[in-house]
Amino acid sequence: MAPEVSSDPAQAGPALRLHEGMRVDGYILKAKLHQGGMATLWDVVPADGSSDVPLIMKIPRIKGGEDPATIVGFEVEQMVMPMLKGPHVPRFVAKGDFTRQPYIVMEHIEGDTLRPLLEEAPLPFDQVAQIGHQVAFALHELHKQNLVHLDVKPSNIMMRPSGEAVLVDFGLSRHEHLPDLLEEEFSLPMGTGPYISPEQVQFVRNDPRSDLFALGVILYHFTTGERPFGQPSSVSGLRKRLYTDPIPPRVHRPDTPPWLQEVILRCLEVDPAKRHQSAAQLALDLLHPEQIPLTGRADRLGTQGTLTTFKRWFKAVGAEPKMDAAASEVIERTPIIMVAIGVKNSTPDLDKKLLATVRRIMQIEPGARLACVSIMKTNRIGMDTLTDAQGNSLHVQQLIAIKHWARPLQQQLQLDEHRLTFHVLEAPDTAHAIVDFASKNQVDHIVMGARGNSALRRYLGSVSAQVVAEADCSVTVVRV
Secondary structure, eight states: OOOBOOOOGGGSGGGOOOOTTOEETTEEEEEEEEEOSSEEEEEEEETTOOOSSOEEEEEEOOOSSSOHHHHHHHHHHHHHGGGOOSTTSOOEEEEEOTTSOOEEEEEOOOSOBSTTHHHHOSOOHHHHHHHHHHHHHHHHHHHTTTEEOSOOOGGGEEEOTTSOEEEOOOTTOEETTSOOHHHHHOOSOOSOGGGOOHHHHTTOOOOTHHHHHHHHHHHHHHHHSSOTTOOOOSHHHHHGGGTOOOOOHHHHOTTOOHHHHHHHHHHTOSSGGGSOSSHHHHHHHHHOGGGOOOOHHHHOOSOOOHHHHHHHHHHHTTOOOOOOOOHHHHHHTSOEEEEEOOTTTOOHHHHHHHHHHHHHHHHHOTTOEEEEEEEEEOOSSSOOOOBOTTOOBHHHHHHHHHHHHHHHHHHHHTOOGGGEEEEEEEESOHHHHHHHHHHHTTOSEEEEEOOOOOHHHHHHOOHHHHHHHHOSSEEEEEOO
């Protein structure tokens, strides 16, 4: 029978020596997987064999005299992990308190973190974009659960075999509905030097766009093989990112696509208001790079001059940080709206009403992104006709049609290019294509028209009814 951890306080905590075969509460230690500076990971199995997934136990290294942040960070992780759900975090199973043996038992994610990829950088551009999209998608799911991670870096990101990015190590994170122990007990910026955001340097811990800055650092490193701000180890070194720009990626790697430099430098803006306003909006750009509007960032080949640097330094000295809304409020005011436009099967009256409905929604949501989507139906079996009788591309014609549909909206609301994208999807099933696009792009609200309400359509099932039944987000159906 495996020896069990004693409940005698004299044998708990620092004096406890863990070894293979030991029983800690209801779990048996099988093998030590990793020993870091702050915690040790053990492969464990339940004593009763009840788990349906592989498990690991994370145990803090407490030997006396270590940084108190190690202990507080582990307490934070014990509070946060039970609050999180979904494929982008390890499943939480159990925890032990500090009176006996502190630990967290969680799902064991197979495979390595993204850290080994740093040695392979620079990576192919499509791989950089794919990683960025997967991580941004995962971050948005966590932000929707009221969490800001605040320690996003390659060693804290894993990939499931099914493709989802998984965030680990929540010791520095902040949850909107839990006490922020790190903010209460420490007066220094908390984070990992190369990835910490400017607002974290100024002790702001509630902005989800801080995680987008860290992701920008990762994308920069994977693209160029260099870190944009080096590896500072002091507060003064960290503060340099408040007034200095990173060297543009194209200086290190001249063949960097303009759209990728645009995305990376936007993520690395000092002011969070100049970055993507949600991780979902960043993921949308990385999934559709051809839709990214280019600004002066895309062609930049140098940093600001000495005088500009001095002015920004002077402004940063003693500057008060801008306290923004909580994570959930930032997410709520930056939704992705999708409008499904029926180019061939619509009517002027339906188009007019659909346009008016979308206009009202965009007026109410000034931070929203609008994705205009149209479905180009293809055959399930056989060859598709991709051109008209004159040899013109049907795909391009449909793209032009939805841009024409949106032009009044763009003019009346003065939507800039960052708030509007256009997509023609080729698919045999219209409803499935709409639902799939909404899921892959984390759409918050679908707006679509319905041609009629006849008994035959009710019997056969309409596209709008299928979308309403299958979509995970809100759906507004417009009828004339």
